[in-house]
Amino acid sequence: MQDSLTSSAKRRTIISVDAMGGDRGPAAVVAGIALSAKENPDIGFILHGPKDELERLMARKKVLEGRVEVRHASGIVTMDDKPSHIVRHGRETSMWSALESVRSGEAAVCVSCGNTGALMALSMLRLRKLEGVNRPAIAVLWPSRNPQGFNVMLDVGADIRADEHDLLQYALMGASYARNGMQLEIPRVGLLNVGTEEHKGRAELKLAHDLIAQNAERGKYRFVGFVEGGDIPGDTADVIVTDGFTGNTALKTGEGTAKLIGDLLKEAFKFSPLSRLASVLAYTSMQRLKKRIDPRRVNGGVFLGLNGTVVKSHGSADATGVSAAVKLAFQLAHSGFAERLAARVALVEQSKADAPTDKGTTA
Amino acid sequence: MQDSLTSSAKRRTIISVDAMGGDRGPAAVVAGIALSAKENPDIGFILHGPKDELERLMARKKVLEGRVEVRHASGIVTMDDKPSHIVRHGRETSMWSALESVRSGEAAVCVSCGNTGALMALSMLRLRKLEGVNRPAIAVLWPSRNPQGFNVMLDVGADIRADEHDLLQYALMGASYARNGMQLEIPRVGLLNVGTEEHKGRAELKLAHDLIAQNAERGKYRFVGFVEGGDIPGDTADVIVTDGFTGNTALKTGEGTAKLIGDLLKEAFKFSPLSRLASVLAYTSMQRLKKRIDPRRVNGGVFLGLNGTVVKSHGSADATGVSAAVKLAFQLAHSGFAERLAARVALVEQSKADAPTDKGTTA
Numbered sequence: 001m002q003d004s005l006t007s008s009a010k011r012r013t014i015i016s017v018d019a020m021g022g023d024r025g026p027a028a029v030v031a032g033i034a035l036s037a038k039e040n041p042d043i044g045f046i047l048h049g050p051k052d053e054l055e056r057l058m059a060r061k062k063v064l065e066g067r068v069e070v071r072h073a074s075g076i077v078t079m080d081d082k083p084s085h086i087v088r089h090g091r092e093t094s095m096w097s098a099l100e101s102v103r104s105g106e107a108a109v110c111v112s113c114g115n116t117g118a119l120m121a122l123s124m125l126r127l128r129k130l131e132g133v134n135r136p137a138i139a140v141l142w143p144s145r146n147p148q149g150f151n152v153m154l155d156v157g158a159d160i161r162a163d164e165h166d167l168l169q170y171a172l173m174g175a176s177y178a179r180n181g182m183q184l185e186i187p188r189v190g191l192l193n194v195g196t197e198e199h200k201g202r203a204e205l206k207l208a209h210d211l212i213a214q215n216a217e218r219g220k221y222r223f224v225g226f227v228e229g230g231d232i233p234g235d236t237a238d239v240i241v242t243d244g245f246t247g248n249t250a251l252k253t254g255e256g257t258a259k260l261i262g263d264l265l266k267e268a269f270k271f272s273p274l275s276r277l278a279s280v281l282a283y284t285s286m287q288r289l290k291k292r293i294d295p296r297r298v299n300g301g302v303f304l305g306l307n308g309t310v311v312k313s314h315g316s317a318d319a320t321g322v323s324a325a326v327k328l329a330f331q332l333a334h335s336g337f338a339e340r341l342a343a344r345v346a347l348v349e350q351s352k353a354d355a356p357t358d359k360g361t362t363a
Numbered sequence: 364m365q366d367s368l369t370s371s372a373k374r375r376t377i378i379s380v381d382a383m384g385g386d387r388g389p390a391a392v393v394a395g396i397a398l399s400a401k402e403n404p405d406i407g408f409i410l411h412g413p414k415d416e417l418e419r420l421m422a423r424k425k426v427l428e429g430r431v432e433v434r435h436a437s438g439i440v441t442m443d444d445k446p447s448h449i450v451r452h453g454r455e456t457s458m459w460s461a462l463e464s465v466r467s468g469e470a471a472v473c474v475s476c477g478n479t480g481a482l483m484a485l486s487m488l489r490l491r492k493l494e495g496v497n498r499p500a501i502a503v504l505w506p507s508r509n510p511q512g513f514n515v516m517l518d519v520g521a522d523i524r525a526d527e528h529d530l531l532q533y534a535l536m537g538a539s540y541a542r543n544g545m546q547l548e549i550p551r552v553g554l555l556n557v558g559t560e561e562h563k564g565r566a567e568l569k570l571a572h573d574l575i576a577q578n579a580e581r582g583k584y585r586f587v588g589f590v591e592g593g594d595i596p597g598d599t600a601d602v603i604v605t606d607g608f609t610g611n612t613a614l615k616t617g618e619g620t621a622k623l624i625g626d627l628l629k630e631a632f633k634f635s636p637l638s639r640l641a642s643v644l645a646y647t648s649m650q651r652l653k654k655r656i657d658p659r660r661v662n663g664g665v666f667l668g669l670n671g672t673v674v675k676s677h678g679s680a681d682a683t684g685v686s687a688a689v690k691l692a693f694q695l696a697h698s699g700f701a702e703r704l705a706a707r708v709a710l711v712e713q714s715k716a717d718a719p720t721d722k723g724t725t726a
Contacts, residue, residue, distance in 0.1 A: 143623065144623070145623065157557055157558075160557060161565075192612060194520055194523060194607070194608055194611040194612065195520075195611075195615075202523060202524075202608065228611075228615050229611065229612040229613065229614065229615025229616035229617075229618075230615040230616070230618060230619035231619070232616050232619060232620075233616070233619045233620050233622075233623040234619060242612075244557070245557055245565065245609065246609055246612050248557040248558075248591075248592065249555060249557065249591070249592040249605075249609050249612065250592065250612050250613060250616040252592025252593040253592035253593070253595050253596070253613040253620075254592075254617065254619075254620040255592075255593060256593035256594070256596040256597060257595075257596050257616075257617040257620045257621055258620055258624060259596075260507070260508065260596040261621060261624050264652050265652060267652075268648040268649060268651060268652040269645065269648060272647070272648065274644045274645070274647070277644055278641040278642070278643075278644035278648070279641070279645070281640055281641035281644065282631070282632065282637070282641035282642070282645065284635070284637070285631040285632060285637075285641070286631060288631060289627050289628060
């Protein structure tokens with residue numbers, strides 16, 4: 001298997017995949033990469049986890065033959081592991097190993113379904129922050145009324161704080177992500193705030209507003225100013241910039257609300273013989289709707305602001321979910337996203353050095 | 364009409380209603396109070412707005428005869444008016460007049476569909492903050508998996524900041540609201556935070572955690588500790604405490620997500636002849652679901668922490684919405700909510716004076 005990988009790797013984009021730590025175990029991950037391999041002949045994989053188990057799972061998938069190199073790792077990061085513990089003692093884990101392939105340059109992007117906190121902590125440790133970035137961020141795709149069907153929101157929980165400079169970097173990184181991941185030439189960027197006009201507003205948001213506005217041309221985005229929570233699933237902006245505390249709360253509230261409605265909808269369809277019949281008739285339409293707002297379809301928070309790209313797949317991702325994360329990883333790798341993002345951040349950093357745009361001039 | 368009101372007012376609970384400023388105008392408000400009057404013989408109204416117009420609208424509603432006193436007010440607060448402008452120049456408006464009836468003690472609770480910012484600013488000015496309350500809050504009911512079908516969340520936008528003492532007061536006020544508005548003897552209170560355990564967390568949240576825990580008995584609630592965005596529509600807590608920035612964002616994100624799903628659902632049902640037939644068959648079940656999560660059914664943010672209770676109805680409220688807000692207002696008036704809340708806040712303030720629980724001991 002290794003031999004055939006070596007010979008064909010040149011034309012393939014290699015994705016490093018952590019096979020362990022997701023709720024459904026390595027079988028879902030192997031099934032997911034098999035789906036991706038079938039769909040896209042240009043992807044190759046380095047798969048990290050217990051060698052014997054992975055090879056047994058892969059044996060059943062013809063499509064993976066010659067496409068996967070297995071890297072043995074005996075340890076698993078569980079959902080309950082503390083990030084600080086993994087940073088100190090996680091050297092033998094599949095997560096660590098998966099990041100190592102990106103660090104070494106063998107793979108372009110890393111995909112993992114594991115513990116978010118641990119993955120971020122390890123990513124910071126092993127990949128290091130991008131030059132000029134103070135706080136990396138996690139960006140997610142959010143079902144919206146936009147033509148592309150999704151908005152980018154960041155940060156959704158890499159950090160709980162963000163000052164005006166961090167928020168500017170989120171704008172740059174989010175715009176770069178939207179351009180390379182969603183093919184939007186000039187993404188519209190909005191800064192999350194609350195609507196009531198006259199109160200004083202958080203000071204850092206006013207400063208961030210000015211900074212993001214000033215750097216629109218350099219960052220190749222259009223700044224639409226302040227947006228509200230209702231604009232996250234809306235069509236006002238393509239990129240929603242906020243701090244990780246607010247973003248994480250919004251993300252989980254939105255997910256929880258969607259889940260509640262979904263469950264109530266199921267109950268409603270079960271209520272009477274008529275509604276049960278209706279549910280049969282509406283099946284195709286409902287599946288289409290489900291697909292439209294299914295988190296598995298847009299599976300993958302992306303860690304931005306590191307030397308390398310990491311796609312965090314949902315912990316409960318099944319084969320479809322893993323395959324969606326791999327697709328996103330491929331797209332980002334293929335577009336040279338990491339290099340473009342780094343160049344964009346550097347450009348703004350450079351302009352700061354040339355003509356300071358920080359507190360002295362924006363306050 | 365005035366005469367009959369005087370004679371029957373003694374046994375009636377009087378609600379002061381701002382007829383103007385909602386998106387659907389005074390006709391929706393008059394239709395709404397007529398619905399309420401029909402359902403509940405124990406409500407009387409003071410209705411504020413242009414006398415001629417209101418009397419013309421009321422003439423068609425037999426059920427309102429002898430139940431409504433009209434207070435003429437020529438001015439209207441529009442949705443675009445700046446709160447600071449209304450505070451300075453709003454003396455002739457129906458909103459000002461509606462609050463005046465609560466201030467004077469003629470009515471127990473004020474209901475308005477108007478501009479939230481202006482209503483809060485006027486409420487602060489005319490009713491004044493409750494002794495011991497630093498920041499009043501807006502509480503909303505949120506569709507959830509709880510047996511009662513709703514959670515209380517506050518603050519959703521009265522202020523954008525809250526320190527640990529404010530958050531404690533939100534816990535007290537929210538618990539009091541849940542007890543009096545939802546008949547929960549010992550409400551469960553949760554403090555909104557983000558899940559990733561180990562990062563430092565916002566300092567005020569750690570302090571608030573301790574303060575809220577310490578005052579559980581005095582406040583007559585059970586503290587369940589930190590909760591996440593996903594718990595807002597969940598069944599972990601009955602009262603979700605957070606600052607107005609986070610709460611407002613969560614509220615609008617949740618509303619926006621629900622609206623998006625609803626619209627996509629409608630599209631899905633229109634997609635094919637089969638799905639159109641399904642939508643006919645599922646009609647009753649869908650209406651039931653809609654009712655369950657319909658904001659009009661739980662219409663009314665409640666302003667807490669003032670000398671008097673103000674129910675802010677949704678700007679787009681129709682007759683059903685207005686009637687739901689009046690029902691809530693009646694329930695709160697009837698249970699002596701304002702006095703109970705004041706007593707609860709005073710109790711904790713008193714305990715602070717007796718044995719300081721502030722920074723010195725909790726840090």
